[in-house]
Amino acid sequence: MDHPENDAQYAGLAVNKGIEQPPIVNPYLKKMRTAKRRSFTASEYVEGIVKGDTSILSQAVTLVESNLYEHQTLAQEVIEKxxxxxxDSVRVxxxxVPGAGKSTSIDTFGLHVLKRGGKLAVLAIDPSSERSKGSILGDKTRMEKLSxxxxxxxxxxxxAGSLGGVARKTRETIVLCEAAGYNNIFVETVGVGQSETAVHSMVDFFLLIQLAGTGDELQGIKRGIMEMADGIVINKxxxxxxxxxxxxxAQFRNALHLFPPTPSGWTPQVLTYSGYYELGIAEVWDMIDKYIAFVKKNGYFDYKRQEQAKYWMFETINEQLRDHFYRxxxxxxxxxxxxQxxxxxxxxxxxxxKDVLDYYFDKEK
Amino acid sequence: MDHPENDAQYAGLAVNKGIEQPPIVNPYLKKMRTAKRRSFTASEYVEGIVKGDTSILSQAVTLVESNLYEHQTLAQEVIEKxxxxxxDSVRVxxxxVPGAGKSTSIDTFGLHVLKRGGKLAVLAIDPSSERSKGSILGDKTRMEKLSxxxxxxxxxxxxAGSLGGVARKTRETIVLCEAAGYNNIFVETVGVGQSETAVHSMVDFFLLIQLAGTGDELQGIKRGIMEMADGIVINKxxxxxxxxxxxxxAQFRNALHLFPPTPSGWTPQVLTYSGYYELGIAEVWDMIDKYIAFVKKNGYFDYKRQEQAKYWMFETINEQLRDHFYRxxxxxxxxxxxxQxxxxxxxxxxxxxKDVLDYYFDKEK
Structure with a gap:
């Protein structure tokens, strides 16, 4: 801990030397905890998860997120089991963009969904999360009701990590949550990067939150996202x-009209709501329910899930082929x-x- | 040649045996031609190209398009030289979609451009071209004036081939054409597949031809293309x-208004014209001139070309890494x-x- 006592400006904030808490009270505690966690076998994890034990679920997610080789091996066994x-879940x-009111909205949407029974897992993909600590979901208290x-x-x-890595971990976490009986999955992204494509490849319905205005608040939204949306909802x-x-x-509706039809055959809807004042929430969720019923009936729901499973297999392969080369x-x-x-x-x-590839493949032989 | 003489229906089409032309009149001719072509060295090709000899340019492009290893090696030497x-070129x-009047438009646009001096090369990317022979540019006579x-x-x-392969060849052809003094390059695509991203990665300006109507004619256009356009022009x-x-x-203008700003800082324009009656052609080209001046001034022109050169280097690497694996x-x-x-x-x-990758990398060792 820095002592600002020499800085007159911070004189009032000075902490007397010797009375601040040491970083770890009991140096053995951390070791004990780690030891305890490591003692779970894959089957024990799975048993706990299927029973709905959130503490074990949390630990399994930590395992999935770990980059240690031994954790990864165990994690993959858990996922497979x-x-x-x-x-049966619905993934949204x-x-x-930041400022659109995502956290408040998710809080309100989530509560609405939970009123109908079932369970809800809220996950996130933000490859920049280490840099911009807390940019999304870093602080659970931003979802007051759900937390x-x-x-x-x-x-x-x-x-943080490569987008592929971060997205893969989130997708694996979905598998764990669904085994734990979470039949509603929300996956949040920040809306300014490449991560939307990754999210789009793991959800059933893609919801874009927008704000009313003259276009300035679109600044941050990446081009192409609007055409991915199954529904656009205007907050506030x-x-x-x-x-x-x-x-x-009305403007968004007109714009969507000019877009080509979606592969699902669904016509994306545009609705307004207020996350903060809880207005229009039921209508937003009615839209999602209707969409799910529509694509379950026409077969697109299963088709898309299968395509997604294949996508992730090939995406993983391609990423690792690239990693092996570029690293x-x-x-x-x-x-x-x-x-140059x-x-x-x-x-x-x-x-x-060609020159670089020739070198690479020669070396491999 | 099949003889339909036994089929009563085709009786009138029967060819008397013995009088049909043999497939090759002079069996040595083909050999001689091939021999003649092969005798060019890379420097000779380059000399001919730089002089603007279209026959040698054509032969060099054929070399680029060839899948034979020896042709590829020579082609790469020619390209490099x-x-x-x-x-100084402008690539558009x-x-x-089919039916939007691309051929007629290119014919008219091309003539307009050539009236101002300089030379024009019209290339195309259509990975399905072998299947749908002549779907685009297959028939030069569709561009009556330019041809x-x-x-x-x-x-x-x-x-036909992989999109990456087809696109790579077109991009290499651009290099040859520019060395031959073609300062206007048009690259046509059919607007229904993945090829637009490839084209977008090799041109300075991306023009989308649309038709007026209620939306039915958008059926064929792939989602996301509209947001790539630097200009949308409504034909007919x-x-x-x-x-x-x-x-x-008006509708397209309103829709573009809702899109986030382009990375170039340019606001995409929407114009109307008639390719067949040659109306509004100068206005379309004025827009492109303005765009080029705009991005040359703000530095985006050079920036984009450099990004594209890097993109193609990495794209080539990634494609070959994938090929080596998947083939x-x-x-x-x-x-x-x-x-399964x-x-x-x-x-x-x-x-x-992981299982497949483990097998692959083990085998490589």
């Missing part, structure tokens, strides 16, 4: 803001040099690529 | 169709089996991927 226990991806609800399980984004439709929200609704220090050095040659027009992009 | 000779990607213009070079899409704005086109223009017959068999396990929920997507 959980697969047959998956409950929720995105929107104290016995049937809600909230888990922040796995900490309350008080003097209602008219603006209704206008935005090679010699390849890294070569790429740096080749890239390409930018200087001294070599074509293709010859540069 | 052409790089320093690239002229043009897309639109007889001395300063226009029209080249159909390289024949002539006669009784003008009002409908103007309405569509392995044993891997193919394993994947088939693993995919994933779909049956017997294995997680990640474990399935």
């Amino acid at each position: 959980c697969l047959p226990h998956a409950c 991806g929720i995105t929107g 104290v609800h016995p049937n809600a399980f909230i888990r922040p984004s796995p900490s 439709a309350d008080g003097s803001n209602i008219e603006k929200a209704k206008l935005a609704q 090679n220090p010699q390849i890294e050095r070569m790429l740096e040099e080749k890239q 040659k390409v930018l200087n027009n001294e070599q074509s992009s293709f010859m540069a690529a | 052409c790089l320093p000779h690239a002229c 990607g043009i897309t639109g 007889v213009h001395p300063n226009a070079f029209i080249r159909p899409s390289p024949s 704005a002539d006669g009784s169709n003008i009002e409908k086109a103007k309405l569509a223009q 392995n017959p044993q891997i193919e068999r394993m994947l088939e089996e693993k995919q 396990k994933v779909l049956n929920n017997e294995q997680s997507s990640f474990m399935a991927a």
Whole structure:
């Protein structure tokens, strides 16, 4: 702990030397806890998860999120054993720029869903989460109602890493949660990066939260996200803001009209609501219910889930093929040099690529 | 040649045996031609290209398109030697669904561009071109004016293959054309597949041709393409169709208003024109000129070209890493089996991927 006592400005904040708490009161405690956790076998984890033990579920998620090789091996065994226990679930991806009111909305949506029974898990994907600590879901207290609800399980984004890695961990966490009987899954993203595509590849319904206005608040939303949405909902439709929200609704409806039809055959809806004042929440969820009924009837629900499972298998393969290549220090050095040659027009992009690949595959032999 | 003489229906089409032409009149001719072509060295190709010899340019493009190893090696040498000779060019990607009038439009746009001097190369990307022979640019005569213009070079899409392969060949052809002094490059796509992203990654301006109407004609356009466009132009704005086109223009303008800003800082424009009656052509090209001036001034033009060069280097690497893996017959068999396990929920997507990867990397050692 820094002592600001020498800084006159902070004189009042000075802490007397010697009375601050040491970082770990009992140095053995941490070791004991770790030892205890490691003693679970895969079957014990699965048993606990299927019983709905949230403490064991939490520990299993921590295992999934760990980058240690031994944890990963155990985690994969747990996931595989959980697969047959998956409950019938509905997975909803929720995105929107910072300031759109995602946390309040998820809090309100979640409570609405829980009133109908069942359980809810709220997960997140934010590959930047280590840098921007707490940007999304970092602070559970931002979901005041859900964080104290016995049937809600909230888990922040796995900490920073490649998007593929972070997304994979979230998708694996979905498997654990579904085995634990969480039949409603929300996956939150921050709406400004590549993570939306990843979320889109693991949910049944993709909800985009927007704000009314002249377009300035669209600044942060990445191009292409609007066309991914199965539903666009305009938040803060309350008080003097209602008219603006209704206008935005009409504009978005017109815009969606110009988009090509969705592969599901569903026509994306545009609704207004207020997360804070809890207005229009039932209507938003009616839309999602209708969508689920629609795609279950026309077969798209199962088709999409199967496509997603395949997608993640191939995505994992492609990512690891790339990792194996790009994390090679010699390849890294070569790429740096080749890239410069390409930018200087001294070599074509293709010859540069070929040279590095030739080196790589030669070395492998 | 089949003889339909035994089929009564085709009796009138019968060819008397012995008088039909043999497939090759002079069996040495083909050999001689091939021999002649092969005798060019890379430097000779480059010399011919830089002089603007269209016959040698055509032959070099054929070399680029060839899948033979020896051709590829020579082609890469030619491309590399052409790089320093690239002229200052403007590359425009043009897309639109079949029926939007792409060929007629390109014919008219091209003639307009050529009136201002310089030369024009019209290329295409259509990974399905072998299947749907002639779907785009297969028939040069569809561009009546350009096909007889001395300063226009029209080249159909390289024949079918992976999108990456087809796109790579088109991008390499751009290098050759620019070395030959073609300072205007059009790259056409069919607007219904993945190829638009590839085209977007090799052009300076991306033009989307649309039709006026109630939305039915959007059926074919892939989601996400609209947000890639730097300009949307509504064709067939002539006669009784003008009002409908103007309405569509207003609708598209409103829709674009809701999109987030483009990375270039440019606001995409929506214009109407008639390719057939040559109305509004100058306005469309004014827009492109303005865009080029705008991005040259703010530095985005060079930035984007550099990003594209890097993109193609990494894209080539990633594609070949994937090819090396997926074209392995044993891997193919394993994947088939693993995919089924994933779909049956017997294995997680990640474990399935891991098993195949472990096998692959073990074998490589």
